[in-house]
Amino acid sequence: MNxxxxxxxxxxxxxxxxxxxxxxxxxxxxxxxxxxRKRVTDFSMMTEVNKECKTLLEENFAIQTxxxxxxxxxxxxxxKFLFKLQDGNLIETVLMRHKYGLSVCVTxxxxxxxxxxxxxSGLLTKTxxxxxxxxxxxxxxxxxxxxxxxxxxxxxxxVVMGIGEPFDNFENMVDFLxxxxxxxxxxxxxxxxxxxxxxxxxxxxxxxxxxLPVNLAISLHAPxxxxxxxIMKINRAFPVExxxxxxxxxxxxxxxxxxxxxxxxxxxNDHIEEAKELAALFEDKKKKVYINLIPYxxxxxxxQYQRSAQESVLAFYDTLKKNGINxxxxxxxxxxIDAACGQxxxxxxxxxxxxxxxx
Ligand code: SF4
Numbered sequence: 001m002n003x004x005x006x007x008x009x010x011x012x013x014x015x016x017x018x019x020x021x022x023x024x025x026x027x028x029x030x031x032x033x034x035x036x037r038k039r040v041t042d043f044s045m046m047t048e049v050n051k052e053c054k055t056l057l058e059e060n061f062a063i064q065t066x067x068x069x070x071x072x073x074x075x076x077x078x079x080k081f082l083f084k085l086q087d088g089n090l091i092e093t094v095l096m097r098h099k100y101g102l103s104v105c106v107t108x109x110x111x112x113x114x115x116x117x118x119x120x121s122g123l124l125t126k127t128x129x130x131x132x133x134x135x136x137x138x139x140x141x142x143x144x145x146x147x148x149x150x151x152x153x154x155x156x157x158x159v160v161m162g163i164g165e166p167f168d169n170f171e172n173m174v175d176f177l178x179x180x181x182x183x184x185x186x187x188x189x190x191x192x193x194x195x196x197x198x199x200x201x202x203x204x205x206x207x208x209x210x211x212l213p214v215n216l217a218i219s220l221h222a223p224x225x226x227x228x229x230x231i232m233k234i235n236r237a238f239p240v241e242x243x244x245x246x247x248x249x250x251x252x253x254x255x256x257x258x259x260x261x262x263x264x265x266x267x268x269n270d271h272i273e274e275a276k277e278l279a280a281l282f283e284d285k286k287k288k289v290y291i292n293l294i295p296y297x298x299x300x301x302x303x304q305y306q307r308s309a310q311e312s313v314l315a316f317y318d319t320l321k322k323n324g325i326n327x328x329x330x331x332x333x334x335x336x337i338d339a340a341c342g343q344x345x346x347x348x349x350x351x352x353x354x355x356x357x358x359x
Contacts, residue, residue, distance in 0.1 A: 002086040006035065006061035007140060008133025010178050011185065023053050029184065031057070036185040039140070039147060066091075066137050070348060071145075078334030080344050083141065085110070085134060089127055092163055092345045093138040095145070096333045101156035101192070102146070106138045108173055109164025114198045116219070116232045118263060120299040120343045121163040130164070132175035139180065158188055161196040161217070163345065167203035177212055190214045196261065201238040204246040208253040216250060217259035217292070218243065222269050223277035231269065244281065251288045263294045264313055266306040275316045279323035291327035293317055297335075299343055 009017065015028035027049060034046045043049075043058045069090060070082035077097040082090050094105040110127040112119070139155055146153045158180060160166045166173045173195070180188045196217040197204065207216065220243070222228035228235040247258055262278065264270045282289045293316060296307045308316075313329060320327045 002065070003060065003062040005065045005131065005133025005137050006031075006057065006063055007136035007179065008131050008175070010175060011182055018053070021056055023056070027053055032185050035063070035140075036187075039144060041144065062086075064137070065134060066141055068141065070344065072334075072344060074334035074336050076333060076335075079142075079145065080334060081138075081141065081145075082344055082348055083138065085130075090345050090348060091130070091134075091138070092121075093142060094162065094334070095142050095155075098157070098331075102153055103157035103159055103192075104139050104142050104155050105159045105162045106135050107162035107164055108135060108160060108166045108169045108176075112164045113168065114165045114232070114234050116198060116221075116234075118221075118231065118265060118296065118299075118302055118305050120301065120346050124346060124349065126164070126168075129169040129172060132172040132179060135172065135176040136179050136186075139186065155186075156188070157192040159194045159196065161194070165198055165200065166195050167197045167200040167207070170203055170206065174210060174212065177214060181212075181214075194259065196259075198232060198234050199238050199243045199246075200234070201242045201246045204243075204250055208250040211254075213254075213256070215256070215259060217261050218247065219261045219263075220278075221261070221263050223274055223281050227269055227274070231265070240281075247285070251285060257288050257290055260289055260291045261294060262291055263296050264308040264316060265296050266308045266312070268305065270308040270312045270316055272315060272319055275319035276323070279320055279325050282325060283323075286324050286326070289326065291320060291325055292330050293320075293327060294330045295332065297332075297343075301346070 011028060011032060014031060015025045018027050019025055030049050034040045040046060041063055043054045043063065046054055065086050066083040068081060069084040072080040079095040081093045083093060084090055089110045091107040091110060093107060096103050107130065109129050111124040112121050113126040143155050177193065180186045181190045190213040193214040194217050195214060196219060198219045221231050225235060225239050228240060251258060293313065295313055296305060298305060298307055317327060317329055
């Protein structure tokens with residue numbers, strides 16, 4: 001029988017569980033120290049935890065529920081991992097190197113139901129949500145990869161932008177955030193964490209109300225309903241006006257800046273008119289908005305979309321700047337491996353299917 005990942009418990013949940021099972025609360029500190037500081041991969045390595053407690057933990061939880069299926073390393077140091085879950089499903093996790101530190105992009109669902117028309121991940125519909133433990137474990141596996149390289153590097157930034165819509169797995173995602181920011185554990189600075197949503201409006205309000213001091217990014221990708229509905233079908237449920245109201249609420253409630261993600265698709269949403277329209281949309285929020293322009297990574301399955309010409313990208317950027325909008329062109333990572341989100345996973349699934357058919 002599959003066991004739950006021990007990484008899915010917050011510190012208080014573990015302490016309470018241990019207490020309920022006849023163990024002192026302080027054991028939780030010891031166990032967390034072994035998990036997050038000493039980073040053991042087996043309960044038997046928790047030498048200072050008494051045998052009875054170790055046996056109990058072993059009977060009820062697992063430290064490793066993910067196994068590495070494929071690993072691709074790019075020349076810029078980006079590493080893409082394809083992990084196999086206990087039920088055989090595959091998920092993607094990416095390690096990226098920046099000047100400011102090491103960031104990990106985590107997946108929150110097996111597949112995705114949002115169906116953005118440019119996305120390789122959305123080609124495979126959602127099978128299930130990931131547990132909070134499975135999301136934390138992605139970071140731990142990447143950290144173990146770094147530990148094994150013995151360069152004393154530590155994951156410092158997290159982006160919740162991998163496969164899946166985090167707000168469609170809201171409770172597990174919030175538990176995950178609480179676990180990774182806990183100073184007794186991984187202690188990732190909350191300002192170093194960004195959660196990205198396609199724009200599930202009711203959940204943006206809910207997220208603002210959690211008061212979790214992490215960053216929020218919204219995938220907008222078009223400045224009006226007509227265009228956005230063509231690119232992202234979620235716009236039918238949550239049109240731009242509703243999204244803008246939720247953004248306003250989030251900014252007022254948290255007093256934090258929000259990031260707007262904008263993928264540039266050649267001749268679709270990369271004209272000067274759209275840049276002007278986008279700037280006008282945020283005219284009254286200039287100080288609270290940061291726009292990330294993302295050059296598109298083409299995927300075979302979406303041949304209708306091409307990468308914008310460099311001149312168009314720069315003209316779009318200049319137009320936003322001229323209109324007083326903070327923005328940048330996102331640096332690309334891992335261009336010599338399967339760089340687009342979900343590309344490695346969908347390729348591998350196709351390959352595995354091919355093998356099965358040919359056997
Ligand atoms: S871009 Fe994100 S939300 Fe949209 S289909 Fe892909 S994984 Fe889902």
